[in-house]
Amino acid sequence: MKSLFESDTCSEILSRLDKLEDGIPPQWGRMTVGQMAWHCQIPLKVGIENKPPKKKPNPLIIWLFKKxxxxxxxxxxxxxxxxxxxxxxxxxxxxxxxxxxxxxxxxHRLEGRPEWNPHPIFGVMTREQWGKMQYKHLDHHLKQFGV
Structure with missing residues (x-):
């Protein structure tokens, strides 16, 4: 799995973002391309801000979805x-x-961050897991709009 911490992978994502245009219909789902661009900022912001979770993540959610x-x-x-x-x-x-x-x-510039607070929903994650998760989410939504 690629990671957003890899320079080539970050460049790939940025290049694919450049191909987005108003009015591109989604290949699935109901979001518009503008809504998708807004939505994709949310998990990035969680990682960038690196705030400690306000409450303990649900172990069942972690067990079911984290991997x-x-x-x-x-x-x-x-x-x-x-x-x-x-x-x-x-x-x-x-x-x-x-x-x-x-x-x-x-x-991408946070690759060398020494400590990562737990994800508010998915709990403790390594730097490697954070980078792969961010790439996978962006890749999913860029494919949703054919780029």
Whole structure:
């Protein structure tokens, strides 16, 4: 599995982001391309901010889903979205894309961060797991819009 901490992989994601255009229809799901660009910022922000979780993550959620975040199997299409990351209003790609690019680059620069706080939903994760999870999520949504 690729990692967003790898320079070539980060460049690949940025190049694919450059191919996004307003009006591209999703190949699955209901998000617009602008909503997807907004949605993809949420997990990056969680990693960048590196805040300690406010409550202990649910062990059942960790057991059921954590390994799927960073293994080689693609995410299933039409997975439910966490309510805090659901784009419920229209989003402008021209406004959201530069923010997403900036967050991808900022996350990539954290490769040498010595300590990672636990993920608020999935608990303790290594730097390697964080990098793979971020790549896999971005790759999933870029494929959703054919890039």
């Amino acid at each position: 799927g975040l960073y293994n080689d199997r693609p995410y299933r299409k039409n997975l439910p979205t966490s309510p805090f990351a659901k784009a419920s209003e229209p989003r402008d790609l021209k406004e959201e894309l530069p923010k997403l690019r900036e967050m991808v680059e900022a996350f």
